[in-house]
Amino acid sequence: MGDRDGTAVARHVASEYVDRLERRDWAGVEALLADDVVYELPQTRERIRGRAAFLRFNIEYPGDWHLRLRRVVADGRFAALWLDVHVGAEQQDACVWLELTGDGLISRVTDYWPEPYDPPPGRAHLVERW
Amino acid sequence: MGDRDGTAVARHVASEYVDRLERRDWAGVEALLADDVVYELPQTRERIRGRAAFLRFNIEYPGDWHLRLRRVVADGRFAALWLDVHVGAEQQDACVWLELTGDGLISRVTDYWPEPYDPPPGRAHLVERW
Numbered sequence: 001m002g003d004r005d006g007t008a009v010a011r012h013v014a015s016e017y018v019d020r021l022e023r024r025d026w027a028g029v030e031a032l033l034a035d036d037v038v039y040e041l042p043q044t045r046e047r048i049r050g051r052a053a054f055l056r057f058n059i060e061y062p063g064d065w066h067l068r069l070r071r072v073v074a075d076g077r078f079a080a081l082w083l084d085v086h087v088g089a090e091q092q093d094a095c096v097w098l099e100l101t102g103d104g105l106i107s108r109v110t111d112y113w114p115e116p117y118d119p120p121p122g123r124a125h126l127v128e129r130w
Numbered sequence: 131m132g133d134r135d136g137t138a139v140a141r142h143v144a145s146e147y148v149d150r151l152e153r154r155d156w157a158g159v160e161a162l163l164a165d166d167v168v169y170e171l172p173q174t175r176e177r178i179r180g181r182a183a184f185l186r187f188n189i190e191y192p193g194d195w196h197l198r199l200r201r202v203v204a205d206g207r208f209a210a211l212w213l214d215v216h217v218g219a220e221q222q223d224a225c226v227w228l229e230l231t232g233d234g235l236i237s238r239v240t241d242y243w244p245e246p247y248d249p250p251p252g253r254a255h256l257v258e259r260w
Contacts, residue, residue, distance in 0.1 A: 004134070007205070042223055044249040046257040053256050060253070071227065073205040075137065080203045080210035082227055093172055095225035095242055097201065097212055112225055114244035119174040123190070126183050127176040 003076050009104040011074035014081055017098070017106065021058060022067045030055055034105040041111050054109075063087040077102070133206050139234040141204035144211055147228070147236065151188060152197045160185055164235040171241050184239075193217040207232070 013032055020028035030051060039048040039057070048054050064087065071082040081096040092113060099108035119127070143162055150158035160181060169178040169187070178184050194217065201212040211226040222243060229238035249257070 011205070043244050043246050045260045046249055047260060048257050057253060057256050062252070071208065073203045073208045073210045075141070075203040075205055078201065078203045093242065112223065112242065112244040114173050114242040115247070116173050117245070119176055123187060126187050127178050130175045130177060
């Protein structure tokens with residue numbers, strides 16, 4: 001697959017990944033994943049290996065979670081997803097890095113779930129808050 | 131600029147952005163930025179407007195910080211940067227979203243600085259830790 005085709009596939013797969021998760025279309029999510037997909041959460045140093053465990057992780061994930069795609073950036077066999085996530089009344093952004101096989105299956109997912117924190121001192125003269 | 135050229139420019143600008151910051155090449159960083167660049171830190175709800183303030187923010191940023199590019203994903207006028215950041219003995223990953231003008235200048239930077247946290251209970255049967 002050329003870079004251009006690869007990018008189009010990655011962009012499509014990345015969007016479908018979010019859409020099918022949001023719809024709890026588990027068979028559809030499964031169809032996007034390589035059998036030996038690796039899922040990593042660097043903030044907690046957690047790793048999940050394999051499609052079955054990854055699906056179970058998502059199926060069992062607690063709370064009424066909803067995903068909205070803010071941006072997808074795709075480049076060859078890589079994609080980055082910027083998500084707006086709601087769990088009940090809570091809102092959080094997420095950053096997700098995808099890596100695809102040459103066949104367009106997701107082989108690696110790396111999730112970041114950045115949490116709010118207070119600004120450090122010393123820069124209030126440069127910033128506005130919202 | 132076509133999408134393909136745009137992507138090549140975005141990929142180059144994104145890499146240069148990290149490289150010039152790392153080298154404290156402030157004139158070089160300035161040359162990559164639109165005059166009215168907007169920099170946002172959603173975790174602290176901080177916003178900085180304009181090239182001058184954004185440069186000052188980086189110049190004044192405390193600590194012996196170093197940036198290593200783990201991945202750049204570029205797509206048209208967008209790019210996503212996955213960074214490995216060291217400040218003294220501390221290590222942290224960062225996720226950065228860039229938006230470029232049609233002229234290839236950075237018009238928007240959104241930084242996420244995800245911090246470590248403990249895994250929630252109930253999923254230890256699915257994960258390994260590292």
